[in-house]
Amino acid sequence: MADATPAEFLELARSIALEAGALIARRRAEGVTVAASKSSPEDVVTFADRESEDFIRARLAEARPDDGFFGEESAATPGSSGVTWVVDPIDGTVNYLYDIPAYAVSIAVVEGDPDPATWSALAGCVVNPVTQEVFTASRGGGAFLGDRRLAVNTGVARSQALVGTGFAYDAQLRVKQGRFVTGLVEHVRDIRRAGSAALDLCSVAAGRLDAYAERGLNPWDYAAGALIVREAGGRVGGFGDAAESSVMTLAGDPVLLDELEPLLYELHRDAGLPL
Numbered sequence: 001m002a003d004a005t006p007a008e009f010l011e012l013a014r015s016i017a018l019e020a021g022a023l024i025a026r027r028r029a030e031g032v033t034v035a036a037s038k039s040s041p042e043d044v045v046t047f048a049d050r051e052s053e054d055f056i057r058a059r060l061a062e063a064r065p066d067d068g069f070f071g072e073e074s075a076a077t078p079g080s081s082g083v084t085w086v087v088d089p090i091d092g093t094v095n096y097l098y099d100i101p102a103y104a105v106s107i108a109v110v111e112g113d114p115d116p117a118t119w120s121a122l123a124g125c126v127v128n129p130v131t132q133e134v135f136t137a138s139r140g141g142g143a144f145l146g147d148r149r150l151a152v153n154t155g156v157a158r159s160q161a162l163v164g165t166g167f168a169y170d171a172q173l174r175v176k177q178g179r180f181v182t183g184l185v186e187h188v189r190d191i192r193r194a195g196s197a198a199l200d201l202c203s204v205a206a207g208r209l210d211a212y213a214e215r216g217l218n219p220w221d222y223a224a225g226a227l228i229v230r231e232a233g234g235r236v237g238g239f240g241d242a243a244e245s246s247v248m249t250l251a252g253d254p255v256l257l258d259e260l261e262p263l264l265y266e267l268h269r270d271a272g273l274p275l
Contacts, residue, residue, distance in 0.1 A: 002083050006141060007123075021105045024096070032097050046096065048096070057071065060085050071086075071088075086219055101130035121227040135205065135224075143227075156210045163189075164191075165213055180273060205231075222244055234252055
């Protein structure tokens, strides 16, 4: 059981995310070095990814030693407090590598073990250190960009929807996702691919995108951003009654998703993507 309020958790997440954002911005200015690749040669890890996660983990351990930790670059560690921190130290690493200003630190805190099927999000913060934008949300407390309260776009017809998406690192899977996007583009206003799932979700919350649909996300990609969308009045989930997952993560105004989801499911199936 959480022993602090969502607002108190958010303040800690925000403070550490800002510090980590400043750290990765300094490292970007110094020059980025690839430390390793993960699922494919295109799926890189920089030394800054590891340094950022180590920094965040250490700061959280100092402030909340009994909490669990679930980060992209290290194994999940359950805690004894019933609270887990879900961290992406640099979401949009390829953008970071190429100095494209669309990457972020994402920190969420959830009630429960490191299992997205069972946890309940308490607070989340996504920081873009280049634009210095800080997206935040706490359970029941609303979503914000700085001091501005966020709300998803409403009243948008499917044909007028601007939809964000992304692509896998695996080349064969990208080909299938390309078919999915090719089928989608004639039914909506247009498609955007920014390269950071956390920022894409925040863009839905801020009304910069009308909807978002992507296959292949990991829990640290969406943990903070999903709460920010929900607190902005949006819906986040998978196909049907499924929760958001690596199969599909959808976000947007609930009315728009009701119209968009059947099309997305059909295109997903027709592209040969597993359901």
